[in-house]
Amino acid sequence: MSSPAGGAELNRPGGLRGERHVAHGSRGASPIRLVALVGNPNSGKTTLFNALTGLRQRVGNYPGVTVERKEGRLRLGGGPEVTLLDLPGTYSLIPGSPDEQITTDILLGTADHTPLPDAVICVVDANHLERNLYLVSQIIDHRIPTVVALNMIDIAERSGIRIDVRSLARELGVPVLPTVASKSEGIEELTSAVAALPAANSPGNGWRLPAPVERETDELAGILEEALHISPPNARHEAMKLLTTESALLERMDRFAPEVIAHVKRDQDKLDFLGFDRHSVFVESRYDWIKSVCMQSVARKSSQERSLSDRIDAVITHRVWGVVIFLAMMALVFQAMFSWAQLPMDLIKQGFDWLGTRVAVAMPPGDLRDLIIHGGIAGVAAVVTFLPQILFLFFFLGLLEDTGYMARAAFIMGRVMSKVGLHGKSFIPLLGSFACAIPGIMATRTIGNPRDRLATMLVAPLVSCSARLPVYALMIAAVIPPLTIFGFISLPGVTMLSMYLLGLGMALFMAWIFKKTLLRGGPPSFIIELPPYTMPSLRSTLTLMWERAWLFLKRAGTIILGASILLWFLASYPKLDGGTPADRLNHSFVGFAGRMIEPAIRPLGFDWKIGIGLITSLIQREVFVSTMGTIYDVGSGEGEHGGLAERLRSSRDPLTGANSFTPLTGICIMVYYVLAMQCFSTVAVMRRETNGWKWPLFQVAYMTALAYGVTFIVFRAGTAMGIGGG
Amino acid sequence: MTTDAHMTLIDAPVGTFVRIRHLTSRPEISTRLRELGFCENAVVRCVMKGYGNIICEVCNTRVGLDSGLARRIQVSVSE
Numbered sequence: 040m041s042s043p044a045g046g047a048e049l050n051r052p053g054g055l056r057g058e059r060h061v062a063h064g065s066r067g068a069s070p071i072r073l074v075a076l077v078g079n080p081n082s083g084k085t086t087l088f089n090a091l092t093g094l095r096q097r098v099g100n101y102p103g104v105t106v107e108r109k110e111g112r113l114r115l116g117g118g119p120e121v122t123l124l125d126l127p128g129t130y131s132l133i134p135g136s137p138d139e140q141i142t143t144d145i146l147l148g149t150a151d152h153t154p155l156p157d158a159v160i161c162v163v164d165a166n167h168l169e170r171n172l173y174l175v176s177q178i179i180d181h182r183i184p185t186v187v188a189l190n191m192i193d194i195a196e197r198s199g200i201r202i203d204v205r206s207l208a209r210e211l212g213v214p215v216l217p218t219v220a221s222k223s224e225g226i227e228e229l230t231s232a233v234a235a236l237p238a239a240n241s242p243g244n245g246w247r248l249p250a251p252v253e254r255e256t257d258e259l260a261g262i263l264e265e266a267l268h269i270s271p272p273n274a275r276h277e278a279m280k281l282l283t284t285e286s287a288l289l290e291r292m293d294r295f296a297p298e299v300i301a302h303v304k305r306d307q308d309k310l311d312f313l314g315f316d317r318h319s320v321f322v323e324s325r326y327d328w329i330k331s332v333c334m335q336s337v338a339r340k341s342s343q344e345r346s347l348s349d350r351i352d353a354v355i356t357h358r359v360w361g362v363v364i365f366l367a368m369m370a371l372v373f374q375a376m377f378s379w380a381q382l383p384m385d386l387i388k389q390g391f392d393w394l395g396t397r398v399a400v401a402m403p404p405g406d407l408r409d410l411i412i413h414g415g416i417a418g419v420a421a422v423v424t425f426l427p428q429i430l431f432l433f434f435f436l437g438l439l440e441d442t443g444y445m446a447r448a449a450f451i452m453g454r455v456m457s458k459v460g461l462h463g464k465s466f467i468p469l470l471g472s473f474a475c476a477i478p479g480i481m482a483t484r485t486i487g488n489p490r491d492r493l494a495t496m497l498v499a500p501l502v503s504c505s506a507r508l509p510v511y512a513l514m515i516a517a518v519i520p521p522l523t524i525f526g527f528i529s530l531p532g533v534t535m536l537s538m539y540l541l542g543l544g545m546a547l548f549m550a551w552i553f554k555k556t557l558l559r560g561g562p563p564s565f566i567i568e569l570p571p572y573t574m575p576s577l578r579s580t581l582t583l584m585w586e587r588a589w590l591f592l593k594r595a596g597t598i599i600l601g602a603s604i605l606l607w608f609l610a611s612y613p614k615l616d617g618g619t620p621a622d623r624l625n626h627s628f629v630g631f632a633g634r635m636i637e638p639a640i641r642p643l644g645f646d647w648k649i650g651i652g653l654i655t656s657l658i659q660r661e662v663f664v665s666t667m668g669t670i671y672d673v674g675s676g677e678g679e680h681g682g683l684a685e686r687l688r689s690s691r692d693p694l695t696g697a698n699s700f701t702p703l704t705g706i707c708i709m710v711y712y713v714l715a716m717q718c719f720s721t722v723a724v725m726r727r728e729t730n731g732w733k734w735p736l737f738q739v740a741y742m743t744a745l746a747y748g749v750t751f752i753v754f755r756a757g758t759a760m761g762i763g764g765g
Numbered sequence: 766m767t768t769d770a771h772m773t774l775i776d777a778p779v780g781t782f783v784r785i786r787h788l789t790s791r792p793e794i795s796t797r798l799r800e801l802g803f804c805e806n807a808v809v810r811c812v813m814k815g816y817g818n819i820i821c822e823v824c825n826t827r828v829g830l831d832s833g834l835a836r837r838i839q840v841s842v843s844e
Contacts (some may be wrong), residue, residue: 130800131797170825283796318788319804322796323804348827356816361815450816487793565818566794566829568826
């Protein structure tokens with residue numbers, strides 16, 4: 040039979056007081072406005088968020104994908120719309136990383152930016168009920184009206200897990216609704232249950248501590264409640280945390296008065312004397328209760344068979360095969376970007392060429408026609424042509440995430456990461472940085488240790504993002520011959536892979552340096568959940584591709600178009616009557632700026648035209664390509680048509696007549712772009728994530744120095760070997 | 766039945782079930798391990814070892830740990 044939940048604290052005379060009481064006690068007058076969605080990583084939380092709100096959002100399959108604040112609108116039953124807040128996934132309300140801290144602060148009502156939610160939907164993976172109920176029990180402790188969404192119930196049933204939903208609801212003391220978020224099943228029932236929630240949870244069979252521990256915890260909670268003016272559940276939460284805190288750390292906690300700290304120490308001594316392990320008793324007692332709840336509500340068909348995940352893991356994480364498969368996967372991605380993407384790239388290019396020709400035919404010659412053809416179309420075309428390659432990259436990244444392989448890749452790379460002093464989890468932000476450093480830097484929020492997190496953020500932009508792809512692709516097309524080695528490995532593909540490996544290798548090397556110097560610390564501990572293998576969802580992968588394509592096209596249509604037009608103006612004015620196209624460019628504003636910086640970049644083998652590209656691409660890296668498109672289109676004579684790569688290859692120094700764009704120039708440009716921080720957006724995100732300018736400025740400085748130094752060495756070495764000649 | 770032979774999780778042969786006896790890692794790491802189900806007396810299955818890491822199954826969930834951490838989890842063979 041049910042007894043009151045939570046042991047003594049719920050029976051304390053006076054009941055609930057403080058901010059939580061105020062919030063929940065007035066449900067009649069203040070209806071539900073804010074609902075929070077909470078759950079363990081991999082519980083299907085993001086999928087449920089999509090099903091509830093209809094908002095498109097990326098669904099990940101490895102811990103830590105939800106690091107941004109995401110909101111949607113949700114209609115509760117037939118009532119008004121409310122805000123649904125998707126909180127970062129967490130295992131517990133004792134936060135171990137910055138994103139878990141966000142969730143904890145919001146659920147404790149201590150976040151500055153977000154009010155305490157009026158209700159919580161706690162998503163639980165029915166296949167891993169025991170582990171998921173740990174968080175549920177903590178949320179129930181905090182008395183926020185809660186509904187449990189028992190998600191992926193279909194998979195659980197197929198694997199022989201039978202859950203008595205009524206019994207589970209009775210034991211927990213909150214409504215439990217089975218859902219299959221991926222098929223939008225159980226959604227209406229779930230929203231109706233949220234709408235019908237009372238102002239506070241009704242107590243179920245709450246967990247209990249051993250009597251002496253309960254007594255000390257309760258007494259300390261009472262003191263904290265008075266001293267800090269916090270609600271009873273928050274006071275109890277704080278008391279449990281303090282009783283497990285090391286005395287050295289207690290000394291440094293200045294938010295508590297000395298007499299409170301002294302009381303905590305006395306309580307700790309008392310529990311130690313009585314023979315309780317303070318560090319484990321709270322977690323163990325909770326799990327003991329969870330086990331009893333599961334005993335009541337869950338029947339499991341025992342199976343001695345090796346699961347499919349077991350059999351796949353035996354190969355995927357094998358000592359030898361694991362590495363072979365990992366390298367083969369990476370090679371496949373790069374080969375595919377070069378072979379499969381070629382046809383759509385050619386089509387896009389032909390499309391823009393056709394458009395340019397039509398405009399040329401339809402409009403009379405003049406500045407406006409030049410602006411549209413050479414400023415607008417040429418600049419945007421140079422960038423948009425690379426859209427198919429970017430789509431392929433995201434297609435593969437999406438598949439790797441959805442299948443559950445990404446977490447295994449992090450596991451395989453764990454040893455390499457620990458060799459350079461990085462956290463095994465750092466692999467996921469670094470892999471994400473192949474797409475874009477911004478989500479990569481944001482994904483470091485899952486790393487608990489601040490030094491490990493900072494080291495990962497500092498090196499993430501060294502990993503080649505998709506914005507560098509157009510630069511590499513143009514340079515490779517211009518200077519690397521399309522040869523095939525051993526009959527199946529293309530030289531352009533190998534060059535591209537080399538650039539990606541250079542970026543990754545340099546990121547690891549710099550991380551090692553930082554961990555040995557600025558961010559010295561002990562070896563990080565690596566704990567990662569490995570989700571079961573699942574069939575990839577085409578819908579979610581296509582959604583990701585669509586989002587990225589849209590983002591890319593939006594940038595091409597705004598920033599890149601704007602930059603191209605501005606650049607066309609700067610490259611065309613002041614006008615020079617007569618002279619060759621090169622003379623006219625030399626006479627323009629752009630020519631002046633390029634000549635100004637030429638002495639600084641000459642040691643790298645770069646001329647003033649490349650210098651202009653380096654300046655304009657500070658906005659974002661792919662602008663380099665559109666700049667080259669504009670400069671070489673403007674600089675070429677009438678009737679000189681052909682691809683940009685071809686124009687670069689055939690460009691001559693007007694004075695010496697020598698080839699001004701040698702294979703070594705192309706390689707040096709690629710090396711410079713691998714290592715340089717040419718991205719304002721990344722700097723802005725670094726500033727936000729590190730709360731200041733110190734680290735982003737340091738990052739810009741070290742990356743620029745690194746890019747300059749390495750490019751200089753490559754240029755000198757290449758010249759010495761005689762590959763710089765035209 | 767449980768034997769008394771104490772060892773650490775890294776010594777557990779692949780495929781065997783072991784019972785956790787004691788965690789000796791840093792307090793905040795031990796707390797996280799316990800919250801993930803690696804609490805004292807819990808039964809854990811060693812699934813795979815390699816790359817300086819170990820994969821275990823606890824509470825029906827697979828978790829990857831680095832070997833340094835696995836050495837700080839004392840276990841005994843559980844049958």
